[in-house]
Amino acid sequence: MSGLKAHFPVLLVVVPLLTAPLLALIRQKQVARALALLSALATAVIGWGLVIAAREQVEPLSYHLGGWPPPIGIEYVVSQASAFVVAIVSSIAALGLLLGTRETRKEVTEGQQHLYYAAYLLCLAGLLGMAITGDAFNVFVFLEISSLSTYSLVAMGNRRRAFSAAFNYLILGTIGGTFVLIGIGLLYQVTGTLNVQDIAHRVQELEDVAPDSHNLTLLVAFVFMIVGLGLKLAVFPLHQWLPGAYAEAPAAVSAFLAGTATKVIYFQLLRTTVVFFGAAHVFGALRFGTHVLMPLSIAGMFIGSIAAIYQPTLKRMLAYSSVGQVGYLTLALSFGTEAGVQAGLLHLGAHAVTKAGLFCVVAAIVAGVGSNRIQRLNGLGKRMPIVAFAFVLGGVGLIGVPGTSGFVSKWALLQAAFASEHYLVAGLVLLSSLVAVVYVWRIVEVMYFQAPPVDEKTTHDNLAMVPALILLGASVLFGLFPDQVVELAADAAHQLFLEPGSLPPLPTGGHG
Amino acid sequence: MTELPLEAVLFVFLLVVGIVVGRLRNLFGAAMLTGIFSFLSAGLFTLLTAVDVAFTEAAVGAGISTVLFLATLALTDDTERESERSWLAIGVVSLTGLALFFGTFDMPAFGDPDAPIHHGVGRHYLMHSWDEIGLPNVVTSVLASYRGYDTFGELAVVFTAGIGVLLLLRSKAAVMGAKAKPIPVRSRAPYVREMPIVRAVAKVMLPFILLFALYVQAHGDFGPGGGFQAGVVFAAAFILYGLVWGPRAVQGIAPERMLEGGMAFGVLLYGGVGVAALFAGGTFLDYSAFTPEHPSHGQHWGIFLVELGVGITVSAVMVVIYFVFTARPRPRLPKRKKGALAPPRLTAVPELPVETPKEGSS
Amino acid sequence: MTLATHWHYWVVIALMMTGLHIVIARRNYVKKLMGLSIFQVSVIMLYVTMGKVAGGTAPVYVMEGEGHDAVPNLDVVYSNPVPHVLMLTAIVVGIATMALGLALVVRIKESYGTVEDDVVIEKDRAEEESLES
Incomplete structure (x- = not known):
């Protein structure tokens, strides 16, 4: 077994990636579903296995694909941070699969379920590959795997709007992806390498040579990567695609995406700023944090949360709330400190679990009431008490009430703000949480203080509640006993901030 | 550089084709021109000694994607409605273009064999593969x-x-x-x-x-x-x-x-x-x-x-x-x-x- | 940096922006995808321009000797193979995106009766208002 364990980094990606074509061959919907679930569970186990493996090591684990040492070949890097991200992503993916094909259009339910699950697993493989790779161009390839499958999954929503939402996402997502590609190209041109660690090392050399004058090519590479990732992450004002995509996608897809896609991109953003270009340079000389990211984050926090108040459906409300939550994530990064990145990683985990859980609850509500329009939720507290309670539990998690994961991460965020003396920003974080109280309260009011309709039947979707309760339970558990995760995030942040070491020189010999 | 005039001619053609694709409201024609754009690019890639890229671009861009565009047009409309001039779009594009333009200031000269890109891994592959x-x-x-x-x-x-x-x-x-x-x-x-x-x-x-x-x-x-x-x-x-x-x-x-x-x-x-x-x-x-x-x-x-x-x-x-x-x-x-x-x-x-x-x- | 040494990059940037402008400014979905295609091909051009070495040949070894004893001539100047490899991947990603985008366009046409962005948005708004009341 120890032999197998050595290959965990690659198996994490290859297991879902190779299950997908198998599903396409099988064509049997029950078998396909079981196999997809099994594969996602196996992936989640591998993900947590990597967390343990990374905890045991001081240095990040490196896996040489094709047997070529980096930078000649592509390398997988299991750092504490990347292991943390892949564990969360793969677990949420497995739980999302429990939702099955709820709210998908007719084509999927009529004999194409195997392809739907194949696309789901490809999306998972793409996200995991992106998080764990140590090669800049490989990031782009796996970004596109996950993006293309996401576009088709979003389009499987059961309204015609799913098509236009998916198309919109495709256009903006491709522009984002192409910007990242331009950025990588420019980086490659000035450094001559594609390996993340090697790039980081060489970029630092370039910056050390001329600390006062910026290398313009490098600067533009940075800008393009940030804008591209910002588009994919839905950083305000580049968030236009997100509400449509999350609101129109099938329930399982919304839950999966809300918990994973933006999180992996956020991790890329962390790496790009802290590792590629060096925190000292980005946040020090360039003042990217305080002058660019911080104002945008704060605007996103407020505009996302305020927009959430006015949405007609639960899914749209949660989607706009995600825009606001992305604001917290990027705000944590904008301090440019280890404490900030620690808070960012904590919030990544907390929000992933909470939002995915909430979307699962919405799936149960849609199954029960037949709609997720807020005006039709009256008296849900009586009609579906457990479901309504679960929603409230998730809602208070979004606000950040003590005892939930949201509190732990927001507390860390406040601490980071105080540590870097951004007192006003800390106040704004608290203020924006009050906005979250408003949109959550609006739902509570409809569910608990309005009389239920007289003669409307509700059906109970118990299966959808299983992942919902697991995820929200995890959120509470993490809220009550945060120590281990907080410590993990601290170590992960510390590791990201370590100086990039240089790779051993290229092997010589032979000709030349 | 002997191939310079030919490159320049191709670039001019590409620019013209690109602009016409944007302006042409007959989508059938625009689809053909998009294919031609790919084909001209393939020619340019050959001049720049990227033969594999040229081959692929010709087969994909000029071949498959043109067929797909035409197949789509047969299922949708082949005429585009007039779009208003969007200043936002012009602004975004100008800004992006300017940023890239400034980005070239610290780039090594075109074809410079001492550019960092030609050392590192690229050189390793050429020398040791x-x-x-x-x-x-x-x-x-x-x-x-x-x-x-x-x-x-x-x-x-x-x-x-x-x-x-x-x-x-x-x-x-x-x-x-x-x-x-x-x-x-x-x-x-x-x-x-x-x-x-x-x-x-x-x-x-x-x-x-x-x-x-x-x-x-x-x-x-x-x-x-x-x-x-x-x-x-x-x-x-x-x-x-x-x-x-x-x-x-x-x-x-x-x-x-x-x-x-x-x-x-x-x-x-x-x-x-x-x-x-x-x-x-x-x-x-x-x-x-x-x-x-x-x-x-x-x-x-x-x-x-x-x-x-x-x-x-x-x-x-x-x-x-x-x-x-x-x-x-x-x-x-x-x-x-x-x-x-x-x-x-x-x-x-x-x-x-x-x-x-x-x-x-x- | 002079016109003589950098004009390739500048023309490529102009081409990229031509494509990007079509994507952002045009409302017709098929046209947007055409713009995207031009944008992506131009980015490929950027990489290929970066990979060119003055006087270099294609990165296929010029062989010396016959049969099994043939060895490559490493004194010949070759262009950098890496950008070529990366761009083969990018071309594939481009056509994959294009196929998916066009499939979506077909479905949008079938369900909305149009492929113009403003009409689609208008229809969505009308639908939303009818659901609200």
């Missing part, structure tokens, strides 16, 4: 071995697109055109298959295209070519056959199930080689592990197999995509002005006796 892998085409060595994992991901992208298109366009109502309603004869634009010269030429060319595809597949080790290009050329043969004799005729040769299986099989073959390397004691896709005493043999076998996987999946996906597009029933017949040029139909040709192959202008 003969000893480490032993193929004359360095692009193939990098593609299938040094960065073979990228290519695996690329294959997954193609496969994802195949799955996505199947999910979107193949519904029960339109399973490969089986139930597509025949289109009334009088409303049809001219079919390619009604043109005798085209039919004759196609018939002669088909075997050569297939042979060429096999050659390209096998020749990737020695010159421009490889699995991806071969797959596209192979698919092009099927598409040509479909254009001329109708998609249903192709299904006799390549049934849908077989193609769907092929899509999956190529990916599994590629991944299977990778997993086999794990069992042989190496890391994923480490072909040298197959023959530890003589690593370059293992490399040759590995590269041969993964290129085969690429070829199979790519050709299957391309043909499947073409099929689902053409088998989709047309929602409504577009009303066209008198005298307007009708695009040749690429959609499923209902197998009807052709009575009056009139020109489509009526």
